[in-house]
Each structure stands twice: as structure tokens, then as C-alpha cells.
Amino acid sequence: xxxEEETYLGFDLSTQKLKAVQLSKDLQxxxxxxxxxxxxxxxxxxFGGVHAGDETHEFYVRPIMWVKALDMVLDRLVVxxxxxxxxxxxxxxxxxxxxxYWTQQGxxxxxxxxxxxxxxxxLNESAFSLNRTPIWMDGSTEKQCADMEDAVGGREKMVEIxxxxxxxxxxxxxxxxxxxxxxxxxxxxxxISLVSSFLASIFIGHVAxxxxxxxxxxxxxxxRSKKWSExxxxxxxxxxxxxLGEPVKTCSVIGNVCSFFVQRYGFKNTCKVTGFTGDxxxxxxxxxxHKELLAVSLGTSDTIMMTLTQPSLLQEGHIxxxxxxxxxxxxxxxxxxxxxxxxxxxADANNNxxxxxxxxxxxxxxxxxxMALHFHSVEIIPSVEGTLRWGPEHSLNCSDASVGLAKFNSxxxxxxxxxxxxxxxxxxxxxxxGFTFGENTKIVATGGASANKSILQVVADVFNAPVxxxxxxxxxxLGSAYRAKFTLHITSTGVNPSEDYYEYIAxxxxxxxxxxxxxxxxxxxxxxxxxxxxxxxxxxxxxxxxTMNVYGF
Ligand code: ADP
Ligand code: XUL
Numbered sequence: 001x002x003x004e005e006e007t008y009l010g011f012d013l014s015t016q017k018l019k020a021v022q023l024s025k026d027l028q029x030x031x032x033x034x035x036x037x038x039x040x041x042x043x044x045x046x047f048g049g050v051h052a053g054d055e056t057h058e059f060y061v062r063p064i065m066w067v068k069a070l071d072m073v074l075d076r077l078v079v080x081x082x083x084x085x086x087x088x089x090x091x092x093x094x095x096x097x098x099x100x101y102w103t104q105q106g107x108x109x110x111x112x113x114x115x116x117x118x119x120x121x122x123l124n125e126s127a128f129s130l131n132r133t134p135i136w137m138d139g140s141t142e143k144q145c146a147d148m149e150d151a152v153g154g155r156e157k158m159v160e161i162x163x164x165x166x167x168x169x170x171x172x173x174x175x176x177x178x179x180x181x182x183x184x185x186x187x188x189x190x191x192i193s194l195v196s197s198f199l200a201s202i203f204i205g206h207v208a209x210x211x212x213x214x215x216x217x218x219x220x221x222x223x224r225s226k227k228w229s230e231x232x233x234x235x236x237x238x239x240x241x242x243x244l245g246e247p248v249k250t251c252s253v254i255g256n257v258c259s260f261f262v263q264r265y266g267f268k269n270t271c272k273v274t275g276f277t278g279d280x281x282x283x284x285x286x287x288x289x290h291k292e293l294l295a296v297s298l299g300t301s302d303t304i305m306m307t308l309t310q311p312s313l314l315q316e317g318h319i320x321x322x323x324x325x326x327x328x329x330x331x332x333x334x335x336x337x338x339x340x341x342x343x344x345x346x347a348d349a350n351n352n353x354x355x356x357x358x359x360x361x362x363x364x365x366x367x368x369x370x371m372a373l374h375f376h377s378v379e380i381i382p383s384v385e386g387t388l389r390w391g392p393e394h395s396l397n398c399s400d401a402s403v404g405l406a407k408f409n410s411x412x413x414x415x416x417x418x419x420x421x422x423x424x425x426x427x428x429x430x431x432x433x434g435f436t437f438g439e440n441t442k443i444v445a446t447g448g449a450s451a452n453k454s455i456l457q458v459v460a461d462v463f464n465a466p467v468x469x470x471x472x473x474x475x476x477x478l479g480s481a482y483r484a485k486f487t488l489h490i491t492s493t494g495v496n497p498s499e500d501y502y503e504y505i506a507x508x509x510x511x512x513x514x515x516x517x518x519x520x521x522x523x524x525x526x527x528x529x530x531x532x533x534x535x536x537x538x539x540x541x542x543x544x545x546x547t548m549n550v551y552g553f
Pocket of ligand 2: 015094095096097136169217278279280
């Protein structure tokens with residue numbers, strides 16, 4: 001490995017793994033290491049990195065497992081040749097919404113970590129007032145969601161203040177549940193961290209501030225004033241502000257690495273730690289999604305991320321503070337993504353993606369007026385379940401509008417109707433959230449289905465924008481290391497702190513994006529008229545099944 005004088009470290013504590021990467025000065029990967037919770041930390045007996053709780057919809061993690069994973073991942077970096085004395089700045093990301101509850105003893109230990117001992121031996125169970133820490137998969141706080149929304153003056157008010165309605169996985173309702181059901185735990189909690197600021201805390205040796213982007217996933221931050229909202233804090237739990245500390249901009253230096261890392265791993269004591277954030281905001285940084293780009297992740301669920309100059313008041317979906325600009329980030333999650341495509345691949349395409357692609361390619365854009373909605377499980381936006389197929393003859397005025405057809409006349413028509421319906425849906429909701437589609441719009445696709453060019457062609461045509469892919473699938477992890485470099489740049493060189501993150505990072509990564517599909521010249525003619533029809537189909541489906549009040553994913 002060439003000798004590097006200046007390197008950057010990024011971490012990502014996701015649901016299933018803790019990952020670390022060391023990048024060179026010009027942002028090329030030098031060393032990668034990971035720790036898989038189920039396999040490498042089998043003594044914790046997690047499934048998919050988490051534990052199911054006793055209560056329905058309850059999911060938790062023991063924070064000591066994450067501490068042990070940090071010991072291991074750092075050792076693995078070193079074993080793989082990382083020279084940590086060259087790291088000038090580090091940052092990280094983590095699954096959003098989860099929270100960690102510090103005791104005074106934990107904070108004292110954090111302040112004086114002993115380099116001769118593993119972290120997990122020191123930050124043991126006595127460091128935390130709650131050893132079953134709630135994470136984003138937890139859906140057990142519907143009551144607290146309703147109470148918090150009522151207390152601030154209703155759901156619309158909550159959306160206006162915090163950028164999201166109350167979701168059970170969001171941190172505020174989780175804290176309220178602890179306050180209500182375990183008052184002694186709440187009383188013994190001196191500070192509360194998000195998973196991201198928890199990891200950052202270990203590096204700086206004291207409780208790290210919560211960054212504004214991840215802080216927006218709590219139903220507690222006023223996303224306009226960038227301060228904790230008094231109304232939301234009051235709706236959540238008493239004496240909360242002192243437990244949370246002041247939120248900070250994501251791109252701030254929050255300290256230097258503490259002596260533990262200097263003595264045990266050879267970091268320089270000048271190595272800067274910059275704000276850690278949530279995995280979604282960090283992925284926005286890693287994918288270099290500036291304002292004309294729309295990130296479309298086609299993973300297990302489909303996710304869309306965008307930069308917005310103004311927060312929208314869409315009742316579903318999330319508006320967060322942007323991690324690298326003084327703007328906002330829109331985040332939309334759709335439950336019926338790959339899993340539904342998988343169903344059709346099995347049923348109509350011989351369980352083969354090539355066959356699925358051939359069928360998609362063999363059918364015309366617009367599918368001869370055949371359209372479908374497939375919400376096999378209750379969709380997040382709109383909150384509706386069911387399947388509806390319309391032929392060219394159908395409209396909202398038809399007597400069978402909410403019933404539609406039982407099946408189309410060929411598997412190929414089924415498959416095109418599915419994919420076009422999904423993408424029209426994503427486009428309609430992204431527009432509702434405030435994304436402006438224009439001549440310069442580009443789509444960056446990631447996730448498992450971004451390997452499928454025929455699906456990406458439909459994306460290009462429906463969105464009427466070229467589709468790009470990236471070489472990496474580790475956007476959140478890389479985004480952390482990129483932010484470390486950018487934050488050091490804006491804070492140490494005295495440059496204008498509003499310097500453009502994307503321009504700065506892109507100069508090191510000129511070939512970051514690969515253009516894979518262009519929209520057909522007349523795709524707008526095919527798809528623009530389909531959008532209002534798609535919205536009519538949603539209305540028709542909603543009349544069939546009364547809207548259910550289902551939260552989150
Ligand atoms: P995760 O969200 O768990 O990270 P992935 O991003 O790996 O998931 O996406 C998994 C999904 O990718 C699978 O459910 C499958 O539907 C989809 N997928 C994988 N390969 C293809 C392909 N060639 N064409 C379409 N979809 C694919
Ligand atoms: C986003 C969300 C998940 C987690 C875990 O709101 O809950 O994406 O961040 O990755």
C-alpha cells in the first residue's frame with residue numbers, strides 16, 4: 001500500500017453491520033473492514049442485527065454490542081494494513097431514529113477511557129440506563145405518537161414544526177414511551193444520544209452533540225429554526241432539553257479523537273471528529289445528490305431522496321435538515337418495491353430477471369393504456385392496500401373503477417403495468433413533496449434492482465430524465481468519509497463555509513456516475529397523460545378500501 005500522509009475515515013453503523021473505510025487524500029478506498037452482528041457477534045444472538053421485544057412491534061439492540069463491534073472493526077482495519085496515524089478527520093453515519101440512554105457512570109467512563117482495555121469492557125451495561133435500546137424497526141409507540149401530535153395541536157402542526165408526522169420509530173415518541181413506562185430509567189438518564197451521536201461520543205470521549213439532519217428524525221427539532229421545538233419537547237417528556245444538548249450543523253468539527261484512540265490505535269491527537277449523522281442523509285452525501293438529482297434506491301423497499309429549498313407540508317414522508325447545505329432533504333419510503341417485483345418475476349417470468357426484462361422490453365411505453373397499482377401490503381404513501389388494474393377503457397367514472405380487471409391478457413402486459421405503475425407512483429409523490437422536474441433533472445439509481453437495465457429504462461422514460469448508477473453501493477459509508485474531508489476543508493482553510501459540497505467532492509471523483517439510460521425523445525407524450533390517470537386510480541382504490549391509519553414501515 002502506498003504511504004499516505006493524509007487519510008479520512010468513515011463509519012456506518014447500519015442495522016446489520018458496522019462498516020469502516022479509510023480513504024486517501026483524493027478519496028480513493030484504501031482499506032475496508034466490517035463486523036456483521038449476527039455472525040461476528042453471535043454471543044448477542046441477534047437476528048438481522050436486532051432483537052424482537054416481548055411486546056408486539058417491539059425491536060431493540062443492546063448498545064454494548066455496538067461498542068464491541070467498534071473494538072472489532074478498528075482491530076480489523078489495523079489487521080488489514082490501515083495506518084491510522086495518517087487520519088486527519090473522521091466521521092460516521094448510523095441507522096436513524098434509535099436512541100441510547102447514558103448514565104452518569106457511563107459519561108464518567110467515556111471521559112476517561114483506558115487504552116489498555118477494550119471499549120466494551122469499560123462501556124459496559126452500567127454505562128446505559130436502558131440496555132434494550134429502541135431502534136428504527138420498533139413500531140410500539142402508536143399511543144405516544146397520537147399523544148404528541150395532540151399536544152402540539154394536531155398532526156399538521158407536528159408536520160409543520162418537525163418535518164414529519166409522528167412515526168412510532170421516531171425518537172421523540174420512543175423517549176416518551178420510556179418516560180411513561182419506565183420513569184426510573186428516564187430519571188437515571190443524564191444524556192440521550194442518537195445512534196449516530198452515540199458512536200461519535202466514543203471517538204471524542206464525551207457525549208457528542210446531535211446533528212441537525214439526524215435530529216430531524218426525532219419529531220423534536222424545529223426544522224426551520226434549527227433548534228429543539230419547545231412545543232415538541234413539552235409534548236414528549238420533562239427536562240428533555242438538557243438530556244439532548246444543543247443540536248449542531250452536521251458539517252461541524254465536534255472535537256479531536258480522545259487519548260484512547262491515540263494510545264491504542266496510533267491516531268494523531270490532532271485528528272478531527274466531525275458531526276456523525278443518519279444513514280439516509282449520509283447516503284445523500286455519498287451519492288452526491290445535489291439539487292437537480294433525484295436518488296432512487298430500488299432495494300427491499302424503494303426510497304427516494306432529494307434536496308429541497310423549502311420544506312413541503314406533505315403529511316407522509318420526511319423533511320430533514322440537509323446534511324451539507326443550509327436547505328432541506330426530502331425522504332420518501334415505499335413499501336411495495338422489490339418484494340412486489342419479486343412476486344411477478346416468480347409468477348409471470350419463470351423466476352428469471354432476464355425473462356422479466358425481455359417482457360418489459362417487448363411491450364410499448366404506455367402499455368396500450370393498461371395500468372396497474374400493486375400495494376400488496378399497506379403502502380406508506382398513500383396509506384392503502386390492494387391491487388387495481390385498469391384497461392384503456394377505464395376511468396374514474398366507470399361503475400367498476402374501484403374493481404378494474406382481474407388480470408391483463410399477457411404476462412408481459414402485467415409486468416410493464418407493474419413497473420410503470422410503480423415509477424409513476426414514485427414520480428407523483430416526489431412532485432408532491434416539492435421536487436421540481438426540469439431539463440437538468442438526473443436520476444441516480446441504487447439498490448438491487450438498479451442492476452436491471454430494462455427497469456432503469458422505464459425509470460428514465462417515466463421520469464423523463466437520464467438515469468445514472470454509481471460503482472459503489474456503500475453510499476452512507478463513503479458519504480461519511482467525504483463529509484469528514486469537506487468539513488475539515490471548510491473549517492481549517494477559512495473558505496466560505498457555504499462552499500458547494502458537491503463541487504468540492506466531485507473534483508476528486510470525476511467518474512462517480514455512469515449514465516446507463518436516456519429517456520426516449522417522446523416519453524413525455526406517453527407518460528404525462530398517465531400521471532392524472534394514475535392519481536385517479538389511487539382515488540378509486542381508496543374508495544374500495546377505507547384508508548387505514550398505519551404508521552411508518
Ligand atoms: P437491501 O434493501 O436489503 O439492501 P438490495 O438493494 O440488495 O436490498 O435489493 C434486493 C432486491 O433487489 C431483491 O428483492 C430483488 O428484487 C432485487 N434485484 C436483484 N437483482 C435484480 C435484477 N437483476 N433485476 C431486478 N431486481 C433485482
Ligand atoms: C429512515 C429509516 C431507516 C433507518 C435504517 O427513516 O427508518 O432507513 O435509517 O436504515
